Amino acid sequence: MLSVRDLATAYGKIEALKGVSLDVAPGSITCLLGPNGAGKTTLMLTIAGVLKPRKGSIRFAESEISGLPPDAIVKRGIALVPENRLVFPSMTVLENLQAGAYQRKDDLGADVERVFARFPRLKERAAQQAGTLSGGEQQMLAVGRALMSRPRLLLMDEPSLGLAPLVVDEIFRTIAELHRDGATIFLVEQNAHMALKVAQHFFLMEQGKVTFSGNPGSLAEDEVIRRAYLGSSR
Amino acid sequence: MALLADLVQNTLDGVALGASYALLGIGFTLIFGVLRRANLAYGPALMLGAYAAAWASLSFHAGLLVLAGIAVAASIVAGAYVERLCFAPHRKGAAAAAMVASFALWMQLEEVAMLAMPRHLYAFPALYEGGPLEIGPFVVRVDALLTLLAAVAVCALLWAILYRTRFGLAVRAVIDDSRAAGLAGIDVPKIFMLVFALASAIGGLAGFLIAASHEQVTPMLGMWSTLKGMLAMMLGGLGSLPGAVLGGLALGLIEAHAHWFLGPQLRDFLVYLLLFALLALRPPWMAGARHG
Numbered sequence: 001m002l003s004v005r006d007l008a009t010a011y012g013k014i015e016a017l018k019g020v021s022l023d024v025a026p027g028s029i030t031c032l033l034g035p036n037g038a039g040k041t042t043l044m045l046t047i048a049g050v051l052k053p054r055k056g057s058i059r060f061a062e063s064e065i066s067g068l069p070p071d072a073i074v075k076r077g078i079a080l081v082p083e084n085r086l087v088f089p090s091m092t093v094l095e096n097l098q099a100g101a102y103q104r105k106d107d108l109g110a111d112v113e114r115v116f117a118r119f120p121r122l123k124e125r126a127a128q129q130a131g132t133l134s135g136g137e138q139q140m141l142a143v144g145r146a147l148m149s150r151p152r153l154l155l156m157d158e159p160s161l162g163l164a165p166l167v168v169d170e171i172f173r174t175i176a177e178l179h180r181d182g183a184t185i186f187l188v189e190q191n192a193h194m195a196l197k198v199a200q201h202f203f204l205m206e207q208g209k210v211t212f213s214g215n216p217g218s219l220a221e222d223e224v225i226r227r228a229y230l231g232s233s234r
Numbered sequence: 235m236a237l238l239a240d241l242v243q244n245t246l247d248g249v250a251l252g253a254s255y256a257l258l259g260i261g262f263t264l265i266f267g268v269l270r271r272a273n274l275a276y277g278p279a280l281m282l283g284a285y286a287a288a289w290a291s292l293s294f295h296a297g298l299l300v301l302a303g304i305a306v307a308a309s310i311v312a313g314a315y316v317e318r319l320c321f322a323p324h325r326k327g328a329a330a331a332a333m334v335a336s337f338a339l340w341m342q343l344e345e346v347a348m349l350a351m352p353r354h355l356y357a358f359p360a361l362y363e364g365g366p367l368e369i370g371p372f373v374v375r376v377d378a379l380l381t382l383l384a385a386v387a388v389c390a391l392l393w394a395i396l397y398r399t400r401f402g403l404a405v406r407a408v409i410d411d412s413r414a415a416g417l418a419g420i421d422v423p424k425i426f427m428l429v430f431a432l433a434s435a436i437g438g439l440a441g442f443l444i445a446a447s448h449e450q451v452t453p454m455l456g457m458w459s460t461l462k463g464m465l466a467m468m469l470g471g472l473g474s475l476p477g478a479v480l481g482g483l484a485l486g487l488i489e490a491h492a493h494w495f496l497g498p499q500l501r502d503f504l505v506y507l508l509l510f511a512l513l514a515l516r517p518p519w520m521a522g523a524r525h526g
Contacts, residue, residue, distance in 0.1 A: 075419065
């Protein structure tokens with residue numbers, strides 16, 4: 001469904017991605033693990049069109065999408081739930097959801113109801129400003145906002161970041177539910193233990209390169225976790 | 235009693251004056267809120283609009299409504315020129331580069347006005363020919379009243395656009411977080427352009443109203459408008475639209491009272507002193523801290 005080949009992205013002279021290649025199969029949860037600074041967020045932002053790659057290709061559903069602006073990527077059917085959620089703080093919960101469906105011109109009512117059914121707490125707070133929500137609620141809103149564009153591929157960058165353990169459980173329950181309902185999910189996570197429980201496939205990334213690819217059973221979990229946090233060279 | 239009468243009269247004058255400042259402040263704030271950039275060429279662009287209207291008035295005695303249309307249209311064209319040249323190329327980072335570029339265009343637009351119409355001062359038709367309204371002991375200029383009405387209408391229209399349309403939803407999303415807006419599927423560069431056009435149109439209307447109530451245009455209108463717009467925005471808390479309206483009115487009131495009680499020299503001094511105090515103390519309603 002998504003296939004990334006030899007992708008390189010740089011911030012000025014600093015190369016954050018040094019030739020990344022990976023695939024995400026349709027209908028799967030694929031997880032990207034790795035220590036801080038490995039380039040995971042850079043990869044997400046490059047796929048989503050926020051950063052322009054220096055070279056390489058990103059193919060989605062058989063067509064090249066690298067270098068397209070973010071709104072064109074959304075139109076193709078990819079939505080990113082960004083790191084730190086980035087909800088629109090001065091807008092209401094409902095308006096945040098409406099903004100997520102900006103590309104669509106049809107009736108949003110059914111989709112809003114579907115998001116509210118999945119996250120009942122958002123419904124209670126529909127008229128509240130998003131900036132007043134708790135971290136967990138903002139994460140749910142960010143997921144709901146991304147779902148409003150009816151993506152074929154959902155990218156999630158560190159959805160559990162800074163959340164309490166109970167809320168993290170809830171987020172991962174949501175991820176599993178979305179997958180059961182047919183979504184394809186490409187997930188970046190620091191919480192390797194939780195991520196390996198839901199993923200069918202995972203990649204390890206270190207210093208701008210993919211260093212390991214496998215199924216959750218293919219490498220002992222403590223070994224994955226060690227390499228995800230510390231890198232393989234240490 | 236005389237003091238009270240003075241206070242009331244000054245307040246009436248101040249609100250009238252503040253209405254045009256409020257319009258300038260709204261235009262300036264829209265651009266600042268969306269792009270996070272100070273557009274120093276904002277005043278000169280609307281000055282060019284007022285010049286185009288003055289030229290049309292001198293050349294074929296066009297009516298006031300036509301002149302307003304010309305001022306708005308020419309301001310939009312000048313604003314689009316500024317946006318393409320200063321702000322579109324410097325979208326990511328480089329806030330200082332964009333501001334300096336807008337300073338260069340300020341100089342350039344002023345030169346264009348002076349080359350096209352080389353006399354320092356051109357007459358502009360009055361908004362209203364008759365005398366002022368007298369309400370008891372107080373006097374209100376009709377053109378000031380019309381400016382106030384226009385400002386109220388613009389605020390209402392802008393509110394409706396921002397809170398009742400799909401375009402407004404996108405604008406508010408971009409103001410809140412332009413990266414997240416792009417990720418939500420909003421064409422952010424297009425919103426930048428449209429907001430610039432909207433702000434320029436409001437600026438053009440303000441330029442027309444100011445020129446028509448002063449009954450003249452000079453190249454100084456450019457710098458004057460940038461300054462008043464920026465002051466209104468800063469007094470109103472940097473980036474809030476209702477704040478810009480209040481800031482504009484406050485600026486008008488302060489100027490009117492200071493002019494009467496302290497004289498014209500101390501008037502501007504007092505305004506800048508107040509601005510300095512606000513920026514130094516950063517009271518809680520100033521949102522500037524959040525925007526960096």
